[in-house]
Amino acid sequence: MDTINVGVNGYGVIGKRVADAVRAQPDMHLVGVADIVTDWRIKSAANRLPVFASTSEAEQAMQEAGLTARGSLDDLLEQCDVIVDTTPKHVAAGNLPRYQAAGVKAIVQGGEAHETTGHSFVAQANYTTALGRDSTRVVSCNTTSIVRVLGALDDAGLLLRARGVLIRRATDPWESHLGGIMNTMVPEPVIPSHQGPDARTVLPGLDVVTIAAKGAHTQTHNHYWTLQLTRRASRDEILDALRAAPRIAFIRMSDGLVALNSTIELMRDLGRPRGDMWEVAVWEDLLTVDGDEAYLTYQVYNEAIVVPETIDAIRALTGTTTDPAASIRRTDESLGMRHDFLTPEHP
Known part of the structure; x- marks a missing residue:
């Protein structure tokens, strides 16, 4: 297979x-995108991408809205090796039998349960276990960040246990007019929150507990971690472990990146498409190590962080690239990912 033919079902945020x-x-090769909507979202796609209708009702609605669909979802599947389902939560689980019947490999997102595919994916942690599978689940934005950061420390033999507090954005920015949280914070109703157990679907041995709340903002999540190390360690050892891992980038309060919005503005200044940040942004100058304990905080751009993982999952399912590091490197270079946003990258 020289070129992987890919379709996307669901043309939303992800x-x-x-x-x-x-x-x-x-x-x-992107064969096309499918959806059920007929508004500005799919109209903007139709100007530059092949558009398909996810249902027969959607095909009729698109025609009435002046949109010409290239065909149905089944027509899209006939041309694909892999379909990436980015439909709303729980919809993908119902679509899987359709993909299986078409003989197309499928990737679902973190809104689905682990049991939907029986495999959850983060490239740096378990790429090889996805090789040749019919389907996998790319875990959620917060879980992806947990596996990247805590997995890096675990790989270095430094992490014993982790306890984290997550301040989540209230809703996606484009939906903020529909509702949200104003002048308050809403704790999740159970402890641990779902992100810790979800991380163990990728790293089963991880000793992690998460507590989460929704804040009155719409862009990005913020994590605070207290880490019990396996031994006394220096701050440089922790930093080196994080630097050795892919898709973690450093930011610094001393550079004026003092809040979530400042990092978002930096992404725009760097010319990122849609202002996206695919990396986990760790505040380097806030990392504190005291004997066998470490404390850190980082920022998660929920709209984009799972995108590189999805690209690697495509290669893993098809088996076109068997080396995890090779796929990660190829993805990261194509997107222009960084280890430090303000320091020139060395070739």
Whole structure:
């Protein structure tokens, strides 16, 4: 298989970003995107991408709205090796039998349960276990960040246990007019919150507990971690472990990156498409180590962080790249990912 033919079902926050990332890969071809909507979201896609209708009702509605669909979801599947389902939570689980019947490998997102595919995916942690599978689940934005950061420390033999507090954004920015949280914070009703157990679907041995709340903002999540180390360690050892891992980038309060909005503005200044940040942004100058304990905080751009994982999952399912590091490197280079946003990258 020289080129992987990929379709995207669901052209929303994640779907549109995955579609563009697929187009940036030299070994992939975007066959098209499918959806049920007929508003500005799919009309903007129709100006530059092949659009398909996810249902027969949607095909009729698109025609009435002046949109010409290239065909149905089944027509899209006939041309695909892999379908990336980025439909709303729980919809993908119902779509899986359709993908299986078409003989197309499928990737679902973190809104689905682990049991939907029986495999959850973060490239740096378990790429090889996805090789050749029929389907996998790319875990949620917060879980992806947990596996990246805590997994890096675990790989270095430094992490014994982790306890984290997550301040989540209230809703996606484009939906903020529909409702949200104003002048308050809403704790999740159970402890631990779901992110810790979800991380163990990728790293089963991880000793992690998370507590979460929704804040009155719409862009990005913020994590605070108290880490019990396996031994006394220096601050440089922790930093070196994080630097050795992919898709973690450093930011600093001393550079004026003092709040979530300042990092978002930096992404725009760097010319990132849609202002996206695919990396976990760790505040380097806030990392504190005291004997065998470490404390850190980082920022998670929920709209984009799972995109590179999805690209790697495509290669893993098809088996076109068997080396995790090779796929990660290829993805990261194509997207222009960084280890430090303000320091020039060395070749």
